[in-house]
Amino acid sequence: MVSEGLRNMKTVKFYVLPGVASVTFSFYIIQYIVTIINCLMICIPLIFSPLCIASDLHESEQIMNNEKFKSDAVQPVSNESELIEIAERKSRHLLSIMDSMNDLVFVLDENLTYTEFYQPSNSEQMYWPPDQLVGHKVNDIISEPLLSRILKAFDEVRSGSSESFIDYSMELKGELRYFEARITRLRSRFDNLHETECSEAEFDVIVNHGFICVARDITDRKLAEAELRLSRANLAALIDNTEAFILFSDENAMPVVYNKAYSDAIQEIFGVEMHQGFQAHTMLETLEGRQWWENCHKRVLSGEKFTTRFSYNHHGRNLHFEVAFNPVIRDGRIFGFSQFATDITEKLEAEKERVRLTERLVAAERMEALGRLAGGVAHDLNNVLCGIVGYPDLMMKRVNLSDEVLVRQLNAMKLSGQKASRIVDDLLSLTRRNTRSKDMLPTDLFSLFREFLASPEFLNIRKSHKNISISINAPETVPLITGQRGQLEKVIMNLINNSIEAMIDGGELRIDFSVIELQDETEIFIGDYLAEPLVPGNYLMIRIQDSGKGFEPTEALRIFEPFYTGKTQGRSGTGLGLAVVWGVIEDHDARISVETEPGKGSAFTLFFRLQNEDITSGISEDIRKPRDYPDGHGRRILVVDDEEDQRELMSEILGDSGFSVLKAASGQECIDIYNEFAPELVIMDMILGNGMDGHETLARIKALDSNVKALVVSGYTNIRNVQMVQELGFVHFLAKPYTPKLLLNAVHNIFEEEDS
Template sequence: MRILIVDDELVSREKLRKIMSAFGQCILAENGKDAMRIASSQNPPDLILMDILMPGMDGYEVCKKLKAKRKTSDIPLIFISGKSEEGDESKGFELGAVDYIRKPFNPSIVKARVRTHLELKKYRDRLEELVDERTLELNDATKNMQAEMIERKYAEDALEAEKFKLKEYFENLPILAYKVTIDGKIADCNNVVIKTLGFASKNDLIGKPFFSTLHTLDTQEKAKRLFEIWKQKKKIKNEELRIATRKGGILDVLLNMDTIFDKDGIPIHGLSTHLDVTELKRADEKQKSLENQLHRAQKMESLGIMAGGIAHDLNNILSGIVSYPELLLMDIPMDSPLRKPIETIRSSGIKAVDVVADLLTITRGVAIGKDVLNLNNLVTEYLGSAEHQILERANPFVKFKTELESGLLNTRGSETHVRKTLLNLVFNATEAIEESGTVSISAENRYLDEPLKGYEDVRQGEYAVLRIADDGCGISQKDLERIFEPFYTKKVMNRSGTGLGLAVVWNTVQDHNGYINVNSNENGTAFELYFPATRQELLVREATASLEDYLGRGETVLVVDDEERQREIATKMLAKLGYNAEAVSSGEEATTYVKERSVDLILLDMVMPKGINGRETYEEIIKIRHGQKAVIASGYAKTREVQIAQELGAGEYIKKPYTLEKLGIALKKELEK
């Protein structure tokens, strides 16, 4: 087969050439003039794939000229174009095109459509050859009466043979084919119809109205409309239908229908074909779904990277607001009038740190520490917390109901992040109730062995499921697809809070290798969070340490940080904790320092953009002081760089801003190793 590809863009021509190479020889043309020349040559193409928008002579004009020429009028022409304005497709068919494919296109669909039109051309060419042969035979039969009688008998026999051949072609077409009477009844159908739709025999269909026996899943009005179109135009082109088989299966088909006329131009019957595009359409839908998921993941990743950078800078800024008040409170009397304002400053700073923690949570790909925990314990502790008591007092019209399965399996996770997830979902559920209602909190064991909505694949196994449901007004389908985007619920849905709550939920579940299933309608919303279960036992919690437990004994600590304010805060807090603190502003200075004198421990900032970072600094230091003890600090969440430094021998990781307790415990633990 020879296929002519006409497109003024080289990339499009080459892409189509690769797709069409499976059918035979591909001839390329970059404009309408070349297309006309090739099509009119002694060896014309079997099919033409043509773009519409081209310089000079556009696709419509080329098509019109080709169809006006006897030699080229029968060459099947398929428009393949990015034009999507209303009427573009119908104009193409009016000019004589056999199909219209929109860019960007699915290679599988292009192949399927080209294959179909090549097959139809082959059958049409064969029919024309048979007609030519028959015409020649009839002309010869007129030479004389005796010869006419002999030739007539021969012609009759030949005609019967050709009818048999045509019947064979009809029966063996690889698509559903129907012969329809002028009044719209089925006169015949091929075996593919019987086999595909599940009929016992042709008798189940012959004589019945064609358009009302399609078993269409569309309305009867559509069937009536198609019949009227065929009666008026005598042709139907690529009408999409969803039809049902006798066994309950569903097929997506393209309906085409032509009318056969006698020599006087009177319609004899119709010929209809159904091209089964079910698998192609499912593949196209799946591809679109995967593209949407990829787009959503990329968007969340971009937002996460931005949030991580902002969080790092904010943590450094907040260090002074959180750390200095703590130092001041240690030095002023309990009855000082300054105490309450300073405590308010510190409390506000801690709340701001919580918001920064939310930003860090939506930085996908971060490593978070995970311990064995039980969802029942987290729910029980939350219900007794000050946050929940404040929520209950603010919403006296809302009832909170719990249903916790005894024997709930444990899971491995970050208690801080899972607890924040629970708090966010309960807060949102409460806010969704406008007058009075109920928020249900439940936890149960489940075994997953089939996909969940929104996930192509799930890991089979045991899960601990946390479910938070409300009987509020529900979430619209439009909003449901975007609720996990940062700030969407605040800016678009006008919800209170920071707009980060559901983004924190989504990222926390992803970091725990879990799944989220959301169902919502006018009767309320339910969030189901699937956390992989573990058979490991819960760890015994350590008792809260007092200040005396983590005071130093005059050990020397070298602070390495590129920000002057961070160095000042750290050295003052270390002095309060009983350490002898020294400070340098870069990794290079730290390396020089330890060459000249030893230190008991290094408090090492991980992110120092102007020189070598914390991990590189530690690598150089242990070459000089093998086994040097170090505690790592950063305004970012724990990253791979931190893990590498710890694998080299560094100890605890603490996240800025510093607090006396957090800093004191980390240093004490490392020094006692």
């Protein structure tokens, strides 16, 4: 076909325009050859189209720079066979170029009818068979709403625009495909020829043949972009929803990207709305904080990856953060760095709380072990001490009181026994825990303090500690608290004695009462140790402050450990006093704080939670003064104890006071004697030998005689055992060791209640 067309053409010279890969032919060449030229013209927009990939441009350039192609283009030809050969060679080059570009080429006339259609032969996707397009108009192939957009693009080019771009999608073979297209004019240029034998009438400056549309299938790219956008959205959502604070900065520490958690933290901590120019490190006020940042910035810009911790005081609360720094490196150069920070404040506080609870658990286990030891020996030890404490008073009734040496020795024996008794009692106090509500009565702490300060025991302590002034200050009315009088007396005695003995060279002791109301949870400290906080509510606060030697705050918690003592060797103190204080305070659900400084003294503050209901005074236990006891007038008393020396000691004391004493060594013997002699009072030891214990024995007697009266005596009594006896109706209790006066006082109180 090409050969036949060329044979019929008029003789003409063939040129390639300089600098452009375009071929000029005679206007009168047959339409078939014009079609080939049109195809050659297509390569101009394809070569220079921005849609062509880099490999397309590279291959096109190689073809255009081919020496054979240049030599053929610049040599004038007149031989018909040469012209045919050149045209066929150019056609092959053109096909090679178009096959390498994977683009679709549509040629349309002025009426937007498809005249040519080309799709690469190596394409895996067959878009349209050529016969479905060629000869058809655009509106026959494309429907609305896409048709309006395409027609508008053609109108722009027809109106003079050099080119028009359009992105569109359409369904082909049941699949949605995406395209981008470039529309230009199809033009043959005949100006600027170096040589021509044609007349001007045979050539127009510009001849418009229609339009060329070069389209590229971008479906894979669109899908990849959609997947990338989804991936980025998921990543952004993941980053924004994490609790960690994430920030990417350039090398000058200017923020580039940050997540919501970071901006919220900046707003909360610094009160500043986060923006691109905000640099958080400029808000650090302390020298330590600025130095921390400068060091981190220097390290990360050197290429180091590291994790560090940072603390910031925010409205009085220390916030703690763990920050991971990572440099952002591209092509060996650091362009910036990332910061990945987590708030570890609660973690550290929880760890501190865990340590605190562990310490409390260890202390509780230590006291429990001590309690088991004390409970194991207390009963037997107190039985022994009963003789040491009780017999000196009996002996003084039988000796010549004018023998001062003997009287002094007997008094020394009695005092030593009483001191040993107090030590055992302190040991037992550590084990008398879990106080029940029945043991708790409204108690006037202010009166207890005043009574102790006026007691003979305290006055004896004052004699050995000169130059100490004592003041007690309280509001007009001091509310009562619910507590155990005996245990609270130990707290008062131990705290005051501890303060007095800390002032070796004299000083001042202040005791201040006040009522406080707490709206929020309040922290309290024992030296440097954070104790359990005070919950909101009303409290009776008692502050006991001395001007003594004080001690290190780090040692504050240890002073409540059993057997820990900082007192001067040779002075009083077993190291159990403050341990007892701690236990009693815990049992009363109260709190204690300690402030101390070496050389400046110490202050112990007690916090007792006040109940909502009003508590009136006058219900607290009665304190009876020592008195002379009347003769027993032969009243029968049954003494029950498995230890013979205890039965004998009690019998002597009661017998000397005019009582008729019966003795039993076991529970069964007690029941037999009670049935036979019907005593008016039973003095029962709680822990008996084999057989029934004191509780079971009393229960059986109660079943025989509901009006039976009893005084319970024991060297060691578990709180639960005391409650069980009290539930039977026996409320009178006497602890071993006891003096004759204490025993007689308890006995006469019982009989006086009966008589009244």
